[in-house]
Amino acid sequence: MTTAPRTRLSSDERRSQLLDLGVRLFATRSLSEISIDLLAETAGISRGLLYHYFGGLAGFQEAVVRRAAADLITRTAPPVEGDAVERLLVSMRGYVDFVDENYEGYLSLVTGARSGNESLRAIYDEARRTLTDRLFESDTDHLLEDTPAMRLLVHGWSALAEEMVLGWKARGGVTRDELVELITGALPALAGAVPSGG
Amino acid sequence: MTTAPRTRLSSDERRSQLLDLGVRLFATRSLSEISIDLLAETAGISRGLLYHYFGGLAGFQEAVVRRAAADLITRTAPPVEGDAVERLLVSMRGYVDFVDENYEGYLSLVTGARSGNESLRAIYDEARRTLTDRLFESDTDHLLEDTPAMRLLVHGWSALAEEMVLGWKARGGVTRDELVELITGALPALAGAVPSGG
Secondary structure (H helix, E strand, O other), rough: OOOOOOOOOOOOHHHHHHHHHHHHHHHHHHHHHHOOOHHHHHHOOOOOHHHHHHHHHHHHHHHHHHHHHHHHHHHHOOOOOOOOOHHHHHHHHHHHHHHHHHHHHHHHHHHHHOOOHHHHHHHHHHHHHHHHHHHHOOOOOOOOOOOOOHHHHHHHHHHHHHHHHHHHHHHHOOHHHHHHHHHHHHHHHHHHHHOOOO | OOOOOOOOOOOHHHHHHHHHHHHHHHOOOOOOHHHHHHHHHHHHHHHHHHHHHHHOHHHHHHHHHHHHHHHHHHHHOOOOOOOOHHHHHHHHHHHHHHHHHHHHHHHHHHHHHOOHHHHHHHHHHHHHHHHHHHHHHHHOOOOOOOHHHHHHHHHHHHHHHHHHHHHHHHHHOOOOOHHHHHHHHHHHHHHHHHOOOO
């Protein structure tokens, strides 16, 4: 447990390198496919190494998901410039690209979060909360009145966005740009339908 | 396997009676809580009876979910009279009431559908598809142009509705009537935001 890492990399660097490998695998594999065998085969990560840095496979998967969630939040950060809808458009382009590039992993995260896995659900819920809270915080144009009704609707919009990207990946039907515009346009349309002060 | 039912009820009636009991339990329990022991304790349903009529517990749970999905479709049937939004309002009131009355079971169905359980997922997907298809079929006011973009958006709206009802059950924030109006108003608002012919 206290054996020193074998390379000259610091412990943090080595851990981070392993995570990078995990996140790359996560792009094209579901979480359940990220097994000890797969890690050993494709990335040369052994059971002992996983145990040393992450306490085991489950800890490694959780760390990978946590990193993927952090990446998602970074990738969807709205720019400082522009009006609310322009900034949302950039943010949603980042969201669609992220899901597109990490489809298998993202799908398994959504799935894992909805199923009984409590630690995955917590990471997923926190990421979602961060994304929706940010909408209210960065809403300098007062697109969204901060009421319980609007909070409920924005959470609904977030589920709509997820459903639409996953549906688009599975069945297509529109171009990427059309998808981004549909998701982006949905938010002000929904906000406009809330009775004022409601 | 071929033993006759002990009462004078026909085989179909007896099966249907067992399902009724299951659906009542489903209202206040998650699927995973519907065990052989619980069934025996609360409804006098034995392992042998389950095996005889449903091939076992999993078959019984699946039949319960199938009945619950059929109930949901019936409960949300829009009336014949009224314009599109009025009919949708009645339908959504039925939806909110159904989820409210069957919260534990519904939540476990959503959860089970998203997790790896293929047969639950199939029932859930079919129910959702029926509900969204019906929106297009009953759209005599041409609220929804039948394009790939609109189909994608209506599926998104369906996810929004589910998220909002479950969020409302978990956290409240608005009255039942406000919730029904928010979900109902969301659909024409979203439809109006789709570029025509897009």
